[in-house]
Amino acid sequence: GKIRRFKWEVKYEFKSPDCFEKLVITVNGKFPGPTIKANQGDTIIVELKNSFLTENVAVHWHGIRQIRTPWFDGVEGVTQCPILPGEVFIYQFVVDRPGTYMYHSHYGMQRESGLTGMIRVSPPVTEPEPFTYDYDRNVFLTDWYHESMAEKATGLASIPFKWVGEPESLLIQGRGIFNCSNDLSTTQNIVPGVCNATNADCSRFVLTVIPGKTYRLRIGSLTSLSALSFQIEGHNLTVVEADGHYVEPFIVKNLFIYSGETYSVLLKADQNPSRNYWITTSIVSRPANTSQGTAVLNYYPNHPRRLPPTLESSILRPIWNDTRRRLAQSLAIKARGGFIHAPPKNSDKVIVLLNTQNEVNGYRRWSVNNVSYHHPKTPYLIALKQNLTDAFDWSFTPPENYDSLNYNISQVPPNANATTSDGIYRLRFGSTVDVILQNANTMNRDNSETHPWHLHGHDFWVLGYGVGKFNESEDPKRYNLINPIMKNTVAVQPFGWTALRFRADNPGVWSFHCHIESHFFMGMGIVFESGVDRVSNLPSSIMGCGQTKR
Ligand code: C2O
Numbered sequence: 001g002k003i004r005r006f007k008w009e010v011k012y013e014f015k016s017p018d019c020f021e022k023l024v025i026t027v028n029g030k031f032p033g034p035t036i037k038a039n040q041g042d043t044i045i046v047e048l049k050n051s052f053l054t055e056n057v058a059v060h061w062h063g064i065r066q067i068r069t070p071w072f073d074g075v076e077g078v079t080q081c082p083i084l085p086g087e088v089f090i091y092q093f094v095v096d097r098p099g100t101y102m103y104h105s106h107y108g109m110q111r112e113s114g115l116t117g118m119i120r121v122s123p124p125v126t127e128p129e130p131f132t133y134d135y136d137r138n139v140f141l142t143d144w145y146h147e148s149m150a151e152k153a154t155g156l157a158s159i160p161f162k163w164v165g166e167p168e169s170l171l172i173q174g175r176g177i178f179n180c181s182n183d184l185s186t187t188q189n190i191v192p193g194v195c196n197a198t199n200a201d202c203s204r205f206v207l208t209v210i211p212g213k214t215y216r217l218r219i220g221s222l223t224s225l226s227a228l229s230f231q232i233e234g235h236n237l238t239v240v241e242a243d244g245h246y247v248e249p250f251i252v253k254n255l256f257i258y259s260g261e262t263y264s265v266l267l268k269a270d271q272n273p274s275r276n277y278w279i280t281t282s283i284v285s286r287p288a289n290t291s292q293g294t295a296v297l298n299y300y301p302n303h304p305r306r307l308p309p310t311l312e313s314s315i316l317r318p319i320w321n322d323t324r325r326r327l328a329q330s331l332a333i334k335a336r337g338g339f340i341h342a343p344p345k346n347s348d349k350v351i352v353l354l355n356t357q358n359e360v361n362g363y364r365r366w367s368v369n370n371v372s373y374h375h376p377k378t379p380y381l382i383a384l385k386q387n388l389t390d391a392f393d394w395s396f397t398p399p400e401n402y403d404s405l406n407y408n409i410s411q412v413p414p415n416a417n418a419t420t421s422d423g424i425y426r427l428r429f430g431s432t433v434d435v436i437l438q439n440a441n442t443m444n445r446d447n448s449e450t451h452p453w454h455l456h457g458h459d460f461w462v463l464g465y466g467v468g469k470f471n472e473s474e475d476p477k478r479y480n481l482i483n484p485i486m487k488n489t490v491a492v493q494p495f496g497w498t499a500l501r502f503r504a505d506n507p508g509v510w511s512f513h514c515h516i517e518s519h520f521f522m523g524m525g526i527v528f529e530s531g532v533d534r535v536s537n538l539p540s541s542i543m544g545c546g547q548t549k550r
């Protein structure tokens with residue numbers, strides 16, 4: 001492969017992605033950051049300069065497995081020390097598989113401030129993709145808050161607890177229009193309903209298409225909180241790729257996409273070419289009143305600024321709590337014939353992870369098997385390699401099946417108290433592991449949320465989904481062992497469970513967590529170690545914090 005070098009400078013700038021001015025993290029002046037384009041087998045070198053005045057940073061390459069480079073996974077506290085203001089850090093890794101991936105900050109809740117972007121890896125010419133298209137375009141989705149990360153994080157970590165709330169707007173390719181007409185707190189109301197309308201940033205994203213052509217849209221979501229429905233007025237979308245794996249094509253009108261997921265869809269510009277169409281995103285799985293995100297599908301040669309003749313409010317958005325419809329899409333995703341990589345028939349270990357909302361010393365937290373995660377000052381990977389036995393709780397034995405038989409998932413936890421730990425799950429290298437993610441009622445009556453779980457360093461097979469409580473003797477009989485899709489992020493629906501299988505065959509220390517930024521911040525994650533003895537000498541650039549020795 002080729003070597004591709006990038007020089008990135010990361011800093012805060014005043015910008016107005018949704019017409020409202022606030023601090024935004026930019027990469028080389030851009031938000032979202034530049035797309036990394038490469039071919040399978042290429043080596044990516046990113047020389048990252050932290051130009052924040054007062055904040056640390058670390059960048060994760062979401063979906064890239066970091067085979068033989070576990071120290072460049074970019075997770076502060078797990079695989080590296082944070083990069084300090086003024087410092088330069090060099091990430092170097094191989095993109096080993098074609099597909100659509102993303103990158104984002106993995107430091108505190110910094111992702112929501114904008115350090116995000118996409119990675120596009122093409123297959124070698126000798127291995128053509130099983131579908132054709134004329135043009136390849138990114139459609140990168142996020143939600144957007146006006147409060148700063150410091151305000152959000154402080155609220156979550158306070159007594160009384162202050163929830164982050166729903167986002168102010170939804171962005172498509174980093175652009176949106178904040179509906180400030182009901183927001184009396186804003187002082188930027190120059191044109192009624194449009195804040196800061198004179199700002200050059202304030203415009204919708206326009207996707208121009210040539211009539212008759214087919215477009216591959218690489219849709220990625222790095223929302224901080226929201227699950228989204230994505231739709232293009234009057235057009236069908238054919239799903240062909242998910243998280244870097246080809247799927248058996250299926251057609252949707254609304255694509256449901258959770259934070260941390262990517263999809264490629266084919267869009268044929270086959271509608272009346274004399275007008276433009278709305279592209280919209282809307283929030284599902286939470287009763288949010290955030291306005292939908294809008295962009296314009298522009299049929300060439302219509303003027304790109306010409307708005308569609310229809311009202312944007314006429315675009316049908318799915319009912320927010322129609323879980324069954326969302327589950328149906330998840331169930332429709334199968335590995336593509338000819339590209340099936342079947343899972344091992346059996347696993348060596350089954351870990352049931354019960355997701356609950358709890359309290360720890362009066363602080364509101366999320367827990368996994370009654371343990372709320374926090375990471376130590378010394379990153380695990382370094383602690384394990386340098387044998388720093390008091391850097392974290394080495395003696396911790398993770399509860400792999402916390403009271404799963406007796407726990408009532410449909411009621412508010414009778415005893416909300418959980419514990420907190422920085423202990424990890426150690427897996428035998430090469431073993432096959434099943435993980436059952438079991439959802440439950442939150443601290444509020446008749447309420448359960450959707451959690452997209454993301455695994456670092458591996459892809460997993462999605463064996464099945466279910467509503468209610470997982471039944472250890474019956475449900476595994478219905479697993480799809482024939483053509484399950486492989487992914488790196490998967491949703492767990494309210495009051496439901498999701499079963500996945502992976503091979504612990506990538507030496508390193510890997511984070512596994514809910515991709516909702518505030519949930520992870522509140523402890524919704526665990527860490528897997530396997531084969532750390534096979535990891536070669538760590539680069540000294542990842543050290544310098546906690547007990548690490550350079
Ligand atoms: Cu995209 Cu650990 O995250």
Ligand code: CU
Nearest residue numbers: 451514516519
């Ligand atoms: Cu979550």
